[in-house]
Amino acid sequence: MLPFRTIIPCLLICSAFATQAAPLRFPSPKGDLVLLVDRNPDKADTIRLEGPSGKLFLTLAVEDDLKTGQIKEGSVLWSPAGDAAAFAVGNDQKFEAWAFVRATEGWKYLKLPKPADAEKGTLTSYQSIPSKWQGDRLTLNITAASPTAKPDAPALSGSLVVAIDVEGGSAKKVEETIATPAPVKEAQ
Numbered sequence: 001m002l003p004f005r006t007i008i009p010c011l012l013i014c015s016a017f018a019t020q021a022a023p024l025r026f027p028s029p030k031g032d033l034v035l036l037v038d039r040n041p042d043k044a045d046t047i048r049l050e051g052p053s054g055k056l057f058l059t060l061a062v063e064d065d066l067k068t069g070q071i072k073e074g075s076v077l078w079s080p081a082g083d084a085a086a087f088a089v090g091n092d093q094k095f096e097a098w099a100f101v102r103a104t105e106g107w108k109y110l111k112l113p114k115p116a117d118a119e120k121g122t123l124t125s126y127q128s129i130p131s132k133w134q135g136d137r138l139t140l141n142i143t144a145a146s147p148t149a150k151p152d153a154p155a156l157s158g159s160l161v162v163a164i165d166v167e168g169g170s171a172k173k174v175e176e177t178i179a180t181p182a183p184v185k186e187a188q
Helices: 004-018
Strands: 024-027 034-038 046-050 056-061 084-090 095-103 106-110 126-134 137-144 156-165 170-179
Touching (some): 056 106, 084 126
Parallel strands (some): 095 126
């Protein structure tokens, strides 16, 4: 029988390892790559891009304004060709779409265009979530608080379509539809 003073440290060590969750795995369409998300409840998530043999192409801590960036569940999308991946990173107040592409010089972060309100200019507080890839086009769903900053003002919503040049490693806004939803008429 183990003495009491030996059991306590073993329990503490074992519980520390038990809380380490397995990374979330998002394989590419071709299966030649996998995007791994290491969840870190006390700090930013970590993204790793690996090949099937475990070769590491990219590692990134997804810090945001509050330094606690998390990958939004269900937001990881691979391009149909498997040469780009997009996902939303953020916290309770803000989610922003991120993308990585397999450019000529290797995998790199791709800066996506910011959404804008047609009347007020660039939005500062918004959620941008990747919703679909179609060829070289990435569609982002956008929701934002009203730019008037009035508490009872209706929110904005819509979409932003971005053309992705994988080889060149660039993104260009192609279409943007962000507006206040029309009020719902009540039945008489």
